[in-house]
Amino acid sequence: MTTFKFGPHLIHESQIFFKSKLTVGIVNLKPIAAGHVLVVPKRNTPRLGDLSTEETVDLMLSARKIGNVVENHYNCTSLTMTIQDGPQAGQTVPHVHMHIIPRKKGDWENNDDIYQELEDSKKSKGVDNEEREPRSLEEMSQEAKELRAYFQYE
Template sequence: MHLSAPYDPNNIFAKILRGEMPCLKVYEDAVCLAFLDIFPQAPGHTLVIPKHAATNILTLPTEAIGPYMASVQKVAHAVQKAFQAEGLTIFQFNGAAGGQTVFHLHVHIIPRMDGVSLKGHGQAGKADEDSLKTHQAAIMAAF
């Protein structure tokens, strides 16, 4: 999908925001929803999506970027604390050529430990529900 393509209100994250699809929510405020990636690259891999219908960072209104990034930072602190991570990998893709596969703006937050490699984006297997629920509880308790 091209960077300037129109927003598709039927993408999976839009459906999650409308409550039409389930997610393992770890945080929500007025501007974002954060939930676990069910195909995590590492334990605790969390996605933060704006409630605004933005395809990518270029389509989020400028005035919404600051509040959204403040929420991303708040979630990142909780993820780091929950996993006692030595580092965090935080990334965001824009457009198909940039690696984006779901065309609703989202930021990935992945807790990292020295010497532990990430699984490939989109190549990691689906995590088991019990592990995800344990990770969800740990992140929610860290706020």
């Protein structure tokens, strides 16, 4: 795999840090916090309910593995793990994905403000917020390399 199709986007292999049978872990182009990554089924499927039982189980087990690594690597004390399932829920890429965001005490004034931050990081009609500067391929590749070291990677 040299690229991975995430909805309509092509993700370069260097941005992938985790692979299981049915799931990949990728770094985020426009993270809202250091270590904000995505867990994505390999099959391009828009909604959580469209996944098979095996894909759903693999997604959740992968999220747990990735979450443990992210929590350790970024020295955080908690994680926000969220799936925006459909456009009215804030999903901007029509491909099931779980956000894993490292959390520390006091990182947001009110704990649930993180959800507003996720929403504010996007514009209406499913287009990424142009105000948030995307990271370079080099920055994303470096982060993926650091995280990849924690996993047996194919």
